[in-house]
Amino acid sequence: MNTTDDTPGTIDTSKMTQGQREALEMTESARAESGYRSFAGDLFMGRFSLDHIYPFPLQPAADVEAGQPFLTELEQVLKTEVDADQIDADGEIPDALIERLARLGAFGIKIPKEYGGLGLSQTNYSRAAQLLGSVDGNLTALLSAHQSIGVPQPLKLFGTEEQKRKYLPRVARGEISAFALTETGVGSDPARMETRAEPDADGEHWILNGEKLWCTNSLKAGVIIVMARTPDKIVHGKPRSQITAFLVEMNTPGVEIVTRCHFMGLRALYNGVVRFTNVRLSRDTIVGGEGRGLKVALTTLNTGRLTIPAACIGFMKRCLGYSRDWSATRVQWGSPIGQHAAIASKLARMAANTFATEAMVMLTSALVDRKNADIRLEAAMCKLWGSEAAWQAIDDTMQIRGGRGYETAASLKNRGEKPVPVERLMRDSRINLIFEGSSEIMRLFLAREALDPHLKVAGAVLDSRQSAGKRLAAALKAGGFYALWYPKLHLPVGGVPSDLTPACKPALAYVSRTSRRLARTLFHAMVKNGPKLERRQLLLGRIVDIGTELFAITATALYADALIKRGNTTHFREDLESLVKTFTAQSRGRIAASLASLAHNHDHEDYTFAQTLLDETRHAGLRDGIV
Ligand SMILES: Cc1cc2nc3c(=O)[nH]c(=O)nc-3n(C[C@H](O)[C@H](O)[C@H](O)COP(=O)(O)OP(=O)(O)OC[C@H]3O[C@@H](n4cnc5c(N)ncnc54)[C@H](O)[C@@H]3O)c2cc1C
Structure with a gap:
C-alpha cells in the first residue's frame, strides 16, 4: 500500500501542508512490507498467536558452534587489548586495534563466506554487538556504522552480483565503510534532501553535489553509501521525488571531508561532514535501482536497527554489575544501600529490563535468521524499548553510585578508588535514543504499522479525497469486517500453551487478554478521531508503548521458559521464574499508567501552550533574569 496517490485505502494527505505531505509520501512509498505475519503487529489487532515464536527459538547448537571461534576471540581482544577510557581520553581508536579487529573478521561478520566474510547469522552478530556494547561504544559504532548500515548490508540485500564481488571482499577485510543520509536540513525527514545527483550528458555517469552531516566512519572510510536526490x-501525472543510493569511493575527485564532528560521548567516533563537488559516478554505483534509495535505506535499517539494542544488552549488564557490587558493599545509614527500598527498586528494574532486552533481541534475531516472519515492528520495538531501558539503567547506575557515579574514572583512580566509568558510559549511551531512528520517530513508525490493517480495511472511509460513492462502498465493506472482528475482542481469551512452565503462564495470559484491550482501544481511538488520529502523536505513542510492553513480556516469559526447559547453566530456575514475575509486574504497572493516561491526560493543554512558546513575542518573562 502507498499513499503517493489517491488510491482508496491510503492515508489522506489532503489536509496536510506541502512539507508534511512530501515527507509522508516519500516514506510511505519506501515502506517495505514482507508479506509475512508479525507477532507484534498482530497484538494491535487483538490477535495473540505464538505460532512462530513458541517454543522460543533458542540459538541452534550448530549456529552456536559456527559463531563460537569468532566470538571467543573477539571477547579475548576486548578483554585484553582494549582500554576504553584511554580511547575516550585520546578521542582515537588505535590503528593497531582496528587492524586486529579486521584480522579477526569483525568487519565482515554477516558478509557471506563466498565474498570474504565470516558468513555468520544475525544471532551471532547480535552476540558480537552485546560483547562490544559491554566494553566500548566507539567500537560498537565503528563496526555497526560499517556493517549494519554501511556498505555490506545494503549490498547484501540490494547489490548486483558485480557490486558484491567488487566491494564485499574489500569491506570484509576491513576497508571501512559508512552511510550518509543526514544533512543540515535533513534529520528525520528525507524529503528535504538537497544533495543531488544529475545524469551526465554521456548517459553513463551521474554528477553528485551536496554535503552530508554526521557521517560516522567517514574520516576513515574507503567507500560509503550516499543518498541523493x-x-x-x-507518477499519475504528478512529479514524485526520487532518492537514489550511490556507492562512492572516498578517493574520487570532488569528495572532501570538511570537518570532524565531536560529541558529548563517543569521543573516538570518526564522524564528519562530507562534501561532494561535481563527483562523477558511473551508473553501476547505483544500489537497488534509480529512485529506490530510501527503500534501500529503510530496508537496511529494519535489521540494522537491531545492533543498538543488542549492544544495549551488554551495556546494561555492565551497569547492573557495577550497581549490584556497589549496592551490596556500600554501607550507609546502617545497612548496604541495596537494602534501602529506593535503591532496591532501581536494581530490580535494571535486572528485569536487562533480561527483557536480551529476550526481545534474541527472539527478533532468531526470526531474522529463520527468514519467515515480518520483523520490522519487533526490531523497531527492540530499538525503542532497549535504548530507553539502557538510558534508564545508566541513569539509575549513576544514582546508585552517588557522587562516584558523577566522578570520572581517571579521578577515581587518582584517589585510589576503582575506576568505574559510569560518567563515560552515560555520555556514550545518550545518543542511542537519537540515531538510527530517534525514539519519537520509532513511535511514529510503529504507530503507522499498528494502524496498517485498519487503513487497509477502512482507510478509504475516512479519506476525504474519495468520492461519496467510493467512501460509502468502502464503509459497507469495512462494516462487514468490523462486524465480525470487533465482537471477537470480547470473547474469552486463550492461546497460552498448556506445556509452558507454570510460572510463565500468568504473564502470557495477561498479554493475550490485554492485546484484545489494546485492539479495542486503538479501534475506539480511530472511530473517535477519524483521520486526525494520524496526528495524535501522544495518544498513538501510548498505544505503541502498550504494544511494545506486551511484546517485551511475551519475549521474557518465552525466553525464561526455554532456558528453564533446556536446563540453563547460568541462571537458577527460581531466578528465571522471579525475573519473569518481576518484569511482568513492572511492565503491567507501565501499561496501567499508559491506559490511565489515554483516558486522562493534558495533551491538548500542553500542545496549545507549547505553540505559544514558539511565538518569540510571548513569554518574555521565561527568558528574563538569566545571563
Ligand atoms: C553521533 C552521531 C552519529 C550519527 N551517524 C550518522 C551516520 O552515520 N549517517 C547518517 O546519515 N546520519 C548519522 N547521524 C544522524 C542521526 O541519524 C540524526 O541525528 C537523527 O536522524 C535525527 O536527526 P536530527 O538530529 O537532525 O533531528 P531532527 O530530525 O531535526 O529532530 C529533532 C527532534 O525532533 C524530533 N522529531 C523530528 N520529527 C518529528 C516528528 N515528525 N514527530 C515528532 N518528533 C519529531 C526528533 O525525534 C528529535 O527529537 C548521526 C548523528 C549523531 C549525533
Missing part, C-alpha cells in the same frame, strides 16, 4: 519521476 535524483530527478523527479512523473
